[in-house]
Structures are given as structure tokens and as C-alpha cells.
Amino acid sequence: MNSALPQIPVAKPFLDEEEAEAVRRVILSGWVTQGPEVAAFEQQFADFVDAPHACAVSNCTTALHLALKAVGIGAGDEVITVSHSFIATANAIRYCGAVPVFVDIEVDGFNIDPELIEAAVTPRTKAILCVHQLGMPCDLGRVVEIGRRLSIPVIEDAACASGSEILLEGHWRKIGKPHGDIACFSFHPRKVVTTGDGGMLTTANADYDRKFRLWRQHGMDVTDTVRHGSRQVIYESYPELGYNYRMTDLQAAVGRVQLARLPALVSKRRHLADLYRESLRDIPWLETPAEPAWARSNWQSYCIKLPPWLDQRNTMQALLDRGISTRRGIMNAHREVAYADKASHRVAAKLGHSVAAQEGAIILPLFAQMMEDDVLFVAAALRDLCSDRQAAAG
Numbered sequence: 001m002n003s004a005l006p007q008i009p010v011a012k013p014f015l016d017e018e019e020a021e022a023v024r025r026v027i028l029s030g031w032v033t034q035g036p037e038v039a040a041f042e043q044q045f046a047d048f049v050d051a052p053h054a055c056a057v058s059n060c061t062t063a064l065h066l067a068l069k070a071v072g073i074g075a076g077d078e079v080i081t082v083s084h085s086f087i088a089t090a091n092a093i094r095y096c097g098a099v100p101v102f103v104d105i106e107v108d109g110f111n112i113d114p115e116l117i118e119a120a121v122t123p124r125t126k127a128i129l130c131v132h133q134l135g136m137p138c139d140l141g142r143v144v145e146i147g148r149r150l151s152i153p154v155i156e157d158a159a160c161a162s163g164s165e166i167l168l169e170g171h172w173r174k175i176g177k178p179h180g181d182i183a184c185f186s187f188h189p190r191k192v193v194t195t196g197d198g199g200m201l202t203t204a205n206a207d208y209d210r211k212f213r214l215w216r217q218h219g220m221d222v223t224d225t226v227r228h229g230s231r232q233v234i235y236e237s238y239p240e241l242g243y244n245y246r247m248t249d250l251q252a253a254v255g256r257v258q259l260a261r262l263p264a265l266v267s268k269r270r271h272l273a274d275l276y277r278e279s280l281r282d283i284p285w286l287e288t289p290a291e292p293a294w295a296r297s298n299w300q301s302y303c304i305k306l307p308p309w310l311d312q313r314n315t316m317q318a319l320l321d322r323g324i325s326t327r328r329g330i331m332n333a334h335r336e337v338a339y340a341d342k343a344s345h346r347v348a349a350k351l352g353h354s355v356a357a358q359e360g361a362i363i364l365p366l367f368a369q370m371m372e373d374d375v376l377f378v379a380a381a382l383r384d385l386c387s388d389r390q391a392a393a394g
């Protein structure tokens, strides 16, 4: 094997001359942070998902922090979520001094099992933070129904879910159209559209939106655009503790181009995901991801479950030896040293499916520029590995 990079990476952002040109335009304009490009990107995102408000921030982790703060999460409160997620989901809860309460994921997917939520509720439960993992919508209808009935706010970690859709009340809606209270998105390069780093909060609640805008800029009550455009001297004040969670105009300009590309990127990814499903159909030992009838994933990641006799690490290495880069299943926050302190979280129910998904699933390459032949090549490699192991087992 040569030492070159794998021929097929697991993911790759789609960035082109148009994004480069957009950044150039911003640089030459002289206004480079939280200015007109950010405002335009927010409007475009709000229109795209059909949300009354969209507020841009520095990344999805800061978006989650502000969302939790907005619904009033503070010290000692409990927030029901999954351990089976990128660690930022649980970390954001801890930023508020609150306790992440972990429930398991569904047996046939990678999202929260709504059946487990109610049993995890205590008098200290102040929010449900559900995740649309890998871009696949979770059963939001049921999660929101539980939240409404128990008067518990619902926040969506939609980090991976830009362009994903869900069928609710008879209509296909973009994830981000407010059903829960607040949805949080990421524009990290590992997601379907990227601004380098970046995040967005969508909500129907004007008061939450006002808070996000205050908190993302140090709690300052006058924005730079207002001060800059004023003919009168304005002194700003700082009524609340804030943060620096701003998005730059450089990022937002890239985001506007990316958002215009998003429908095409999603349809290409859906095509490749279909092709994976077709090509892997004849390998009965591999479990390909199911898409519920009420969900349309953007396929931010294509994650398959391996049979017990196919070791995760060996399989990933064997694929890498053939030039195919993969990643293991999604992590579990509660298994990390940062969560070793038992007071840092609570495990509300057995997390068997969460752990099994981390140890027995792998993420296959999927990106918009990927060739159909590459999908077939990956499928053929998996077919070989399975039959080799079957033959070895006799």
C-alpha cells in the first residue's frame, strides 16, 4: 500500500470559485463581522426552512448553549438527551451548570427512543434536547407531543440536518421550521454545507431571538450596524452577561452560496444513499440505515451496522488498506473521561443500543462529488470482506 491519502475520503466539503469570490467581495467591502452578509444569510436561512427567526452564531455548540439559556436552563436543572451524539450536545447542557440525563436510542436507528423520555422526567427536568443524528430526522412529532403535554421545552440539535425534511401534520417541512421551541444548526466542514465554522438558531419565539442577538454580542444593547449607521452619538450598555458568539461576514458570505447549493447537494446525496442501499442489498449481514416513511434525510452520513462477527476496527482497517476511509459509529459522551465524574450526568435508562451503535457501526464515504463507481467500489469491498470472513468461519 502506498502512503498517499485514501482515494475515497469519508467526507469532503463542496466549495468552489463562487465561495472564494464571495469572501473576496466581503474583504474588499471593509465590513467583515456580523454585518450585512450575516443579516442576509439569516434571512435566506429563515426563508429556506420557513422559520420566523434565524440568528447566526459562531458554531452549533454556542447555538446550543444560547438555546438552553433561552428556555431558562440553569444550575441543577436536568435536560433529557442522548449520550449517543457528538460530545457537544451534552457539553452545552453542562455549560449551563445543568445535568444531561441520557436515554437510549432506538434499536433500528441512531435517534432518541421517544418511548424512554417520560420515564426519565423528574421535577427538575427543564428541557428535552433531541438530535437529528447523521441528518436523519428523529421522531419529532412524538417528542414535541411529550414536551407539550408535560410543559417541557423541546430543543432540536439539528447540527447535521440542514436540508433534511420531516412529514408533520400532512406536510413535508424542512428541519428548522419551528415545531419544537428552538433548532440549532452547524456549518462545520463535516456537515452538508459549511462556512468553515458557523451555527444558526431558528425559532418562532421573537423573545428568544432577541435574547440570542443580545447574548451573541457580549450582552451589548446596540448592534454595530445600528451604531455605525446612526447620525447621533449612541452610548451602548450591557444589561446582561453576554458572550462573543458572533459569525463573521466572511463566513456568512460563504454560507449564502452554500445555502443556494444545498438542494442540489441533498439530492445528489440522496441519490448516492439510494445507490448504497441497492448495492448492499445482497449482503444480508450488513444493516443499512432505514429511512422512516415520514423522514427525508440529507444523508449527512451513511452509517451501517456490522454483524457481531465483523470486527469494527479490522473492517475499517481493511477498507482503509483499499483506499476507503471510514469512521466508527457515533460516540457516547458518558463513556468519555470528561464524563467520568458521576455528578456530571445521569443515565436514566440502559444505553445498550447507544453503546452497540458506537462499537458495531461504521460510517461509509458519502459526499456530493463522489462518483457512482466509488459507491460500487465500497460495496464490492464490503462484499469481499463479508465473504472472506464467512469462508474463514467455515
Ligand SMILES: *Cc1c(COP(=O)(O)O)cnc(C)c1O
Pocket (backbone or CB within 6 Å): 059, 060, 061, 062, 085, 086, 088, 089, 131, 133, 157, 159, 160, 185, 186, 187, 188, 197, 198, 199
Ligand atoms: C457537529 C455537531 C455538533 C457541533 O457543531 P459545531 O458547529 O462543531 O459546534 C453538535 N451536535 C451534533 C449532533 C453534531 O454532529
